[in-house]
Structures are given as C-alpha cells and as structure tokens.
Amino acid sequence: MAEALGFRDVKAGILDRIRGGDWPPGTRIPNEVELAETLGCARATVSRAMRELADDGVLDRRRRAGTWVATSPVRQARIEIPLVRAEVEATGARYRYALVSRDRMAAPNWLRARLGLPEGCPVLHLACAHFADDFPFQYEDRWINLSAVSAAARADFAAEGPNEWLVANVPLSEAEIAFSAVAADAEVAANLSLAPGEPVFLCERTTRLDGEAITLARLHFGRGYRMTTVL
Amino acid sequence: MAEALGFRDVKAGILDRIRGGDWPPGTRIPNEVELAETLGCARATVSRAMRELADDGVLDRRRRAGTWVATSPVRQARIEIPLVRAEVEATGARYRYALVSRDRMAAPNWLRARLGLPEGCPVLHLACAHFADDFPFQYEDRWINLSAVSAAARADFAAEGPNEWLVANVPLSEAEIAFSAVAADAEVAANLSLAPGEPVFLCERTTRLDGEAITLARLHFGRGYRMTTVL
DNA sequence: CAGTGGTCTAGACCACCGG
DNA sequence: CGGTGGTCTAGACCACTGT
Numbered sequence: 001m002a003e004a005l006g007f008r009d010v011k012a013g014i015l016d017r018i019r020g021g022d023w024p025p026g027t028r029i030p031n032e033v034e035l036a037e038t039l040g041c042a043r044a045t046v047s048r049a050m051r052e053l054a055d056d057g058v059l060d061r062r063r064r065a066g067t068w069v070a071t072s073p074v075r076q077a078r079i080e081i082p083l084v085r086a087e088v089e090a091t092g093a094r095y096r097y098a099l100v101s102r103d104r105m106a107a108p109n110w111l112r113a114r115l116g117l118p119e120g121c122p123v124l125h126l127a128c129a130h131f132a133d134d135f136p137f138q139y140e141d142r143w144i145n146l147s148a149v150s151a152a153a154r155a156d157f158a159a160e161g162p163n164e165w166l167v168a169n170v171p172l173s174e175a176e177i178a179f180s181a182v183a184a185d186a187e188v189a190a191n192l193s194l195a196p197g198e199p200v201f202l203c204e205r206t207t208r209l210d211g212e213a214i215t216l217a218r219l220h221f222g223r224g225y226r227m228t229t230v231l
Numbered sequence: 232m233a234e235a236l237g238f239r240d241v242k243a244g245i246l247d248r249i250r251g252g253d254w255p256p257g258t259r260i261p262n263e264v265e266l267a268e269t270l271g272c273a274r275a276t277v278s279r280a281m282r283e284l285a286d287d288g289v290l291d292r293r294r295r296a297g298t299w300v301a302t303s304p305v306r307q308a309r310i311e312i313p314l315v316r317a318e319v320e321a322t323g324a325r326y327r328y329a330l331v332s333r334d335r336m337a338a339p340n341w342l343r344a345r346l347g348l349p350e351g352c353p354v355l356h357l358a359c360a361h362f363a364d365d366f367p368f369q370y371e372d373r374w375i376n377l378s379a380v381s382a383a384a385r386a387d388f389a390a391e392g393p394n395e396w397l398v399a400n401v402p403l404s405e406a407e408i409a410f411s412a413v414a415a416d417a418e419v420a421a422n423l424s425l426a427p428g429e430p431v432f433l434c435e436r437t438t439r440l441d442g443e444a445i446t447l448a449r450l451h452f453g454r455g456y457r458m459t460t461v462l
Numbered sequence: 463c464a465g466t467g468g469t470c471t472a473g474a475c476c477a478c479c480g481g
Numbered sequence: 482c483g484g485t486g487g488t489c490t491a492g493a494c495c496a497c498t499g500t
Contacts, residue, residue: 006488019402019440031466042490047468063467064498072398076311077408083303167303171250177308177460181412181432181452199430201412209250221412229408237469262485273471278487294486295479468496477487 005041010049013039018058018069025071029059077229081177081203083163084130084138084219093132097161100127100191104146104153111143115206115213122146124153126162129191139191141218148212166207166215173209179227180204184220192222201225236272241280244270249289249300256302260290308460312408312434314394315361315369315450324363328392331358331422335377335384342374346437346444353377355384357393360422370422372449379443397438397446404440410458411435415451423453432456 017023029035032050036043050067053059057076061067088095107121117123128140142162144152155165182202189196203219248254260266263281267274281298284290288307292298319326338352348354359371373393375383386396413433420427434450 019404021402024402025398033466042492044469044491045489048488051468061467062498063496064465064500066466072314072317076309077406078307078309079410080307167256171252171255173250175308175460178457179310179410179432179459180455180457181430183430197428199412199414201410224411226409226411228410229406264485273473275472275488276470279469282487292486293479294477295484297485463498463500465499466497469494471493472491474490475488478485480484481482 005039005045007045007049007052010035010039010041010046011053014049014053015058023069025069027069028066029069031066079227079229081205084140084161085164088130088132088137091132093135096131096134097159098129098131099157100129102126102157107143107145111216115143115145115216117145117147117213122153126157127187127191128157128161130161135222136192137222139188139220141220143216145213145215148209148214162215163217170207170209170214173207173214176206176208178204182220188220192220194223198223201227203227236270236276238276238280238283241266241270241272241277242284245280245284246289254300256300258300259297260300262297310458310460312436315371315392316395319361319363319368322363324366327362327365328390329360329362330388331360333357333388338374338376342447346374346376346447348376348378348444353384357388358418358422359388359392361392366453367423368453370419370451372451374447376444376446379440379445393446394448401438401440401445404438404445407437407439409435413451419451423451425454429454432458434458 014029023029030038032043032046036046039046050059050061054061058070059067060070082090085095103125105123105125107117107123111117111123112119112121124144124146126140126142126144128142129136130138130140140161144162146153149166149170151169152165157165180202181199184192184194184196184198184200186196188194188200189198192200194200201221203221205217205219207214245260254260261269263274263277267277270277281290281292285292289301290298291301313321316326334356336354336356338348338354342348342354343350343352355375355377357371357373357375359373360367361369361371371392375393377384380401382400383396388396411433412430415423415425415427415429415431417427419425419431420429423431425431432452434452436448436450438445
C-alpha cells in the first residue's frame with residue numbers, strides 16, 4: 001500500500017484507468033468516499049483530484065447523481081496571451097515597437113455600437129507596429145475610451161505600447177477575446193508587408209471595468225502565425 | 232462581521248481590492264494566515280481562493296517569498312473546443328454531416344514528418360463536410376494512423392463523423408491544438424463555398440496516445456467564424 | 463427522502479528558498 | 482534558520498436532485 005497519496009497521484013490513477021480502457025467514456029465511476037477508501041486517502045484529496053479533472057473536461061459530475069467519464073474529451077483548452085514583447089523575445093528575436101499614428105476623435109458609430117459608448121464619446125485611436133528583428137510581427141489597431149481613462153490623453157505612446165501603459169495604469173479589468181481569420185485591408189497589408197487580401201490571424205480584445213468599456217484592441221498577426229495550446 | 236465566508240467571497244474581496252486600486256500591480260499582498268485572520272475564515276479557504284487567482288494569472292505566488300498582484304494580467308484564456316454537432320445545434324441550426332472522400336494509403340512524407348510515422352505507415356484519409364442548415368460550416372481534413380487504430384479501417388464513416396467515432400473507440404489521449412489563418416485552396420474553397428484565396432480560420436489538432444500519433448485533424452471553418460473565450 | 467458532490471474548519475507536516 | 486506556500490487529514494454541514 002502506497003503511503004501519503006497526493007491528489008496528483010489520484011488524478012494520474014484515474015487517468016490511467018480511463019486510458020487503460022477500464023473506464024470507457026460514459027462509465028460511472030466510484031464516488032468520492034469509495035475511492036478514498038480504496039486508495040487509502042482522505043475524501044478531500046479525492047475531491048480535489050476529481051474536481052480538477054472535471055475542470056479539464058475529463059469527467060462530468062452532477063450532484064446526487066455521481067461522476068462519469070466524459071463522452072467528449074478535450075472540451076476546452078488553455079491558450080497563452082503573452083505580451084507582444086515577451087512573445088517576440090521568446091523566439092530569440094529582438095523586439096522593436098513603433099507608433100504609426102495617434103489621433104483623438106469622437107468615437108465612430110461602429111465603435112460606439114460595439115463598446116456601448118455615448119454619442120460624441122472621446123476616444124484615442126492608435127496604430128502600432130511591433131517588429132521581430134525588424135520584420136513586422138504584429139499590427140495593433142487600438143481604441144481607448146478617454147471618458148473612462150482620461151489619463152491616456154496625456155500619454156504619447158511613442159516609446160511604450162498602449163498595452164503596457166494600460167496594465168500599469170488601469171488596475172484590472174475583465175477581458176473578452178475573440179479570434180478569427182480576416183483578409184488584410186490596405187492598411188494592414190502595408191504594415192505587415194503582405195499583399196492586400198492575404199489571410200491574417202486576428203485577435204480582438206475588449207476590456208471592461210465595472211461594465212464600462214476601457215479599450216478595444218485588434219491585433220493583426222503576420223504571415224504564418226500560429227497560436228498553440230499549453231497544457 | 233460576515234458569517235461563513237466562502238472561497239468565492241475571498242476571491243471577490245481580493246479582486247475588489249485590486250480593482251479598487253488598493254493593491255496596484257506589483258503589490259505584495261498579505262499572506263494566507265494574515266488574510267484568514269482578518270477575514271475570519273480558515274487558511275484553507277484563503278489558500279484555495281489565492282490558488283485559483285494565481286491559476287487565472289491574477290496573482291503571482293512564490294514559496295518563502297509571498298504573493299504579489301501580477302504585473303501583466305490576462306496571460307491566459309480558456310477557449311471551448313466543442314464538437315461540431317453541438318456547436319451547430321447551439322445556434323439553433325440543424326446539423327448535417329457528409330463524407331466527401333475516404334482513402335486508405337501509405338502516409339505521405341509531410342504527414343510522416345509531422346506525426347513521426349515510419350515509412351509506408353498505413354493511414355486513412357477522410358474529407359468530411361459539416362453543415363448548418365445546409366450551409367457549409369466546417370470542412371474537415373482528417374488523417375488516422377491505422378497502425379495505431381486498426382479498427383478504423385473497418386469503419387465507413389458514412390453516417391458518423393471520425394471525431395465521434397474516435398472518442399467512442401479510443402480511450403483518451405493527449406491533444407495539441409494550433410490555430411491559424413490560411414488561404415483557402417481549391418478543395419477547401421469548393422467545400423466551404425468560398426472563393427479560392429479567401430481567409431479561412433484553421434484549427435489543427437494532433438492527438439497522441441502514449442506518444443504515438445493517433446490522428447491529425449485539420450478543421451477549416453466557414454466565412455466569418457469567430458472563436459471566443461469563456462470565463 | 464437519502465445519496466452525492468461541494469465546501470468549510472482546525473490542525474498538522476512538509477518543501478522550498480531568502481536572509 | 483524561519484517564514485511562506487502547498488498539501489493532507491478527519492470531521493462536519495449543506496445544497497442539490499434523482500428516485
């Protein structure tokens with residue numbers, strides 16, 4: 001009998017029985033008390049192991065009913081959203097940032113609709129280029145709600161990108177992220193050295209604080225970019 | 232004094248203090264024992280709250296050192312990888328599956344290199360179309376390693392998609408997922424009713440069991456597809 | 463109604479690592 | 482060395498929900 005089973009051991013044991021075919025998808029597996037007794041550890045340990053496996057989508061749990069091996073595994077994955085600088089430097093390349101344009105204006109209608117801003121709401125529009133060894137890596141189309149972050153009007157963003165400025169100056173916020181594939185328009189194409197119409201991997205991030213929109217970032221990635229899972 | 236604080240309350244309290252500006256990014260926050268005393272709950276409760284916040288990237292924790300508010304939040308996000316059928320039906324549309332082609336062959340060189348297969352390794356190549364109300368939704372380019380999953384050679388995949396067959400017949404496996412934007416080639420364009428060269432959102436999933444490659448799926452999504460985060 | 467997961471408590475020991 | 486997070490235990494109560 002093994003001594004001092006940890007929740008990692010319990011997780012591994014459950015995964016082994018699933019992978020080994022003992023517990024095929026759809027099987028109802030023993031409850032926490034039974035497993036704790038057979039394994040010789042506390043129920044809390046089994047509970048944590050099963051909870052994490054359920055978080056990973058490997059198990060389905062329902063109160064009063066029990067725990068089953070999920071019939072459709074790999075339901076969710078984790079992806080990293082690194083800072084551009086870190087992402088570039090991780091490849092061994094030198095990172096360089098450049099501000100392409102900076103304009104203060106009233107929010108255009110499409111932006112107002114998207115972020116829920118009032119008419120005439122002042123916004124800051126930035127276009128930023130991020131390079132890896134002087135090759136274009138990412139083109140950032142950034143909109144900042146000045147009525148929520150008025151201090152941004154006094155930042156020039158010449159040396160520091162808006163993302164770095166925002167994380168240092170806005171406490172914390174909820175983000176909604178969406179990924180898609182779009183065709184490069186003339187502006188994006190020029191800034192990423194692409195032909196117009198070429199496919200571009202796009203990451204759109206909307207950030208809110210207490211429901212109020214702070215910023216919208218549209219990050220266009222250069223040719224051949226791949227976003228991969230961790231874990 | 233509140234009674235019976237739960238770990239969710241503790242999480243919310245910490246987040247409030249971060250969002251409120253009491254604890255700006257980089258701040259060292261009280262340790263578990265102190266927080267438990269001030270809040271009037273057990274250390275385990277605080278521990279779980281802080282652990283989950285650290286998992287979400289909101290806090291940085293180091294042994295012996297302490298816990299800090301992360302300087303770069305939103306480092307990772309969770310995305311859902313639903314089954315095609317569920318994804319289509321969630322929109323209210325009717326799901327329909329069709330097998331486009333099915334060929335048994337020796338693995339081509341690019342596939343052998345990618346999955347680490349031996350020369351002459353038998354594989355099954357499937358092309359599948361997934362429809363939402365008879366509009367093309369996803370075009371699936373699927374390769375199955377028959378030396379690892381020989382039973383797949385006897386499945387015809389006429390009524391059931393390969394993904395559903397695999398999850399029901401291969402116990403569990405590790406998956407690596409990558410997302411990118413590519414231009415539609417002639418085949419993809421035809422199957423998704425696109426013009427050749429149009430941008431396509433591509434999800435490539437490699438699945439392994441004990442290090443041996445099981446399958447490679449290349450899922451091409453129709454025009455305008457967006458993948459969004461949960462949580 | 464009773465079984466199941468979900469959570470909290472109080473206490474304990476350990477691994478780690480900065481001073 | 483001592484403080485910090487990381488984990489395990491044994492027990493308890495509650496919330497939910499299938500039968």
